[in-house]
Amino acid sequence: MSILLAFxxxxxxxxxxxxxxxxxxxxxxxxxxxxxIGLILGAAPLVRFVLPFxxxxxxxxxxxxxxxxxxxxxxxxxxxxxxxxxxxxLFFSNIGLGIGMSLILPYIESIAxxxxxxxxxxxVRLFGSIGFILVALVLVKxxxxxxxxxxxxxxxxxxxxxxxxxxxxxxxxxxxxxxxIQNDIKLFTHWKLWLSLMLMQMSxxxxxxxxxxxxxxxxxxxxxxxxxxxFGVLVEIVMLYLQGKFLHFNLLxxxxxxxxxxxxxxxxxxxxxxxxxxxxxxxxxxxxxxALFYTASISYLxxxxxxxxxxxxxxxxxxxxLGGFVGALVFGYVYEYFxxxxxxxxxxxxxxxxxxxxxxxx
Numbered sequence: 001m002s003i004l005l006a007f008x009x010x011x012x013x014x015x016x017x018x019x020x021x022x023x024x025x026x027x028x029x030x031x032x033x034x035x036x037i038g039l040i041l042g043a044a045p046l047v048r049f050v051l052p053f054x055x056x057x058x059x060x061x062x063x064x065x066x067x068x069x070x071x072x073x074x075x076x077x078x079x080x081x082x083x084x085x086x087x088x089x090l091f092f093s094n095i096g097l098g099i100g101m102s103l104i105l106p107y108i109e110s111i112a113x114x115x116x117x118x119x120x121x122x123x124v125r126l127f128g129s130i131g132f133i134l135v136a137l138v139l140v141k142x143x144x145x146x147x148x149x150x151x152x153x154x155x156x157x158x159x160x161x162x163x164x165x166x167x168x169x170x171x172x173x174x175x176x177x178x179x180x181i182q183n184d185i186k187l188f189t190h191w192k193l194w195l196s197l198m199l200m201q202m203s204x205x206x207x208x209x210x211x212x213x214x215x216x217x218x219x220x221x222x223x224x225x226x227x228x229x230x231f232g233v234l235v236e237i238v239m240l241y242l243q244g245k246f247l248h249f250n251l252l253x254x255x256x257x258x259x260x261x262x263x264x265x266x267x268x269x270x271x272x273x274x275x276x277x278x279x280x281x282x283x284x285x286x287x288x289x290x291a292l293f294y295t296a297s298i299s300y301l302x303x304x305x306x307x308x309x310x311x312x313x314x315x316x317x318x319x320x321x322l323g324g325f326v327g328a329l330v331f332g333y334v335y336e337y338f339x340x341x342x343x344x345x346x347x348x349x350x351x352x353x354x355x356x357x358x359x360x361x362x
Contacts, residue, residue, distance in 0.1 A: 001115045004170060006127040008108055008163040013128035014135040015101070015156045018149065020208050021136055021229055025222075026149045028213060030084055034339075038332015040091055041209050042325040044098025049321025051102055066107045066168060070161045073100025077157035080150050097157075104164055111171045129237050133230050140226040184306050185314055194318055196356035197297060198326075199349050200259055201319040203266060204290075205327020206346035210335045211269075214342055218273040228279055232286035239287035243295050251300040252361045258293035259354040261285045266347035273343075 027037045076096030083089030112124065135152070142148055187194055206214075215225045246254060265285040272278040297319075301311040335342050 001167075001170060002124055004163060004167050005108070005112050005115075005124050008160065008167055009125055009128035010131035011156050011160040011163060012101075012105065012108075012131070014131035015153065015160060016128075017132040017135040018139065018153050018156065021212060021226065022139055022149050022152075024209055025212055025216075026084075026146050029146050032087070034210070034213075034336035035332040036087060038205075038209060038328045038330070038335075040087070040094055042328035042332075043091055043094040044101070045321050045324030045328065047095055047098035047321070048102050049317045049325060051099070051317065051321075053317070063168065065103065067165070069100045069103035069107075070164055071100075072096050073104060074157055074161050076100060077154045080153060084146060084150065104160075108164060108167060111167060115171070126237065126240070129233050133233050136226045136229055140223050185311055187314070187318075190360075192356045192360040194314075196259070196353045196360060197315065197319050198323040199353035199356065200262060200293065201323030202327040202330070203262055203346040203350040203353065205324065205329075205331045206266065206334070206342045207269075208324075209328050210331055210342055213335070214269075214339070215273060215279075217339065220274065220276075220279075224276070228283050231280060232283040232290075235284050235287040236291040239291035243292050246292060247296065247299055251296050251303065252357070254296040255293065255300065256354060256357055256361065258288045258296060259350060259357055261288035262293075262350040263347050263354060265289055266343045266350060270341070270343040270347060 024037055024041065027040060028034075032040070073096075076093050076099075079093040079096065080090070083093045135156070139149070139152055211229075212222070212225050215228070216222055220228075262285070265282045268278055268282040297315060301315055305311040331342060331345070334345050338345075
């Protein structure tokens with residue numbers, strides 16, 4: 001079971017690597033404008049935002065919906081072939097891919113936690129980061145056409161679907177039991193906290209959607225840009241091993257430090273887009289602004305709310321979902337009309353997140 005889970009995570013996050021690193025470049029090759037790229041890439045995060053609310057309305061993630069999500073994911077990846085040059089068709093294909101991938105991962109992770117336990121879970125999940133890195137290093141050598149990237153996307157999606165299906169059969173888990181949880185999450189009462197978390201993720205819209213385009217436009221080669229991506233994942237892995245020592249401190253203070261690291265990170269990208277030494281230093285801050293921030297956020301929400309699972313679902317929906325969608329949309333227009341100021345805007349947004357978190361702490 002551990003081997004099957006490792007392979008699933010490897011190929012699942014390899015898909016994420018193709019999607020995050022290369023899809024913006026592919027869409028640019030297909031003659032989409034930056035604002036159109038932002039709209040297309042914002043579709044999947046929007047789905048992630050909506051889904052948690054749907055499951056609050058008695059929708060169940062069971063074996064039937066899981067198998068359906070596998071089919072949706074594969075057919076959506078296949079649809080990319082036929083819709084790549086048609087904006088609306090591609091937009092809805094991306095929504096389908098977002099639905100499939102958003103439903104598959106939590107179901108598989110419930111199996112992983114059951115069979116591995118918390119102690120071994122992290123070590124197996126680590127194969128996802130390895131898959132992300134390897135697909136980046138391999139695809140950069142062969143990304144000479146749109147079809148090449150689409151072949152990788154479809155192949156990885158197919159293999160991921162197979163491992164996901166086999167895992168469910170192997171686990172003898174016919175469904176994921178619905179948990180009756182009283183909702184004690186007050187989004188409007190605790191708006192400073194949730195808006196801060198959302199703005200932090202929104203600032204990443206510049207990085208996830210336009211970092212590759214931004215750096216290559218400033219004369220950094222695609223291969224070196226991929227190296228910067230990979231370096232960020234490597235420091236993320238290191239932090240995953242070390243972060244337990246930091247989480248003993250005040251979690252709100254950790255959140256403030258990690259948000260501040262994002263402010264610095266984006267500002268450095270704005271000031272020095274061609275300085276490799278500073279670029280690598282900025283990427284080293286991924287350990288704080290992403291890895292430690294994510295863990296500290298989840299830990300704080302679990303500490304603050306009784307509805308721990310629901311809090312995590314809302315965190316995913318509001319940050320990666322709504323924040324990711326708004327970030328992709330906003331930075332699509334920023335990059336189209338003011339490309340040089342993309343990461344300056346990101347730095348200001350992260351700064352507002354820091355102010356709100358400090359207000360919440362006080």
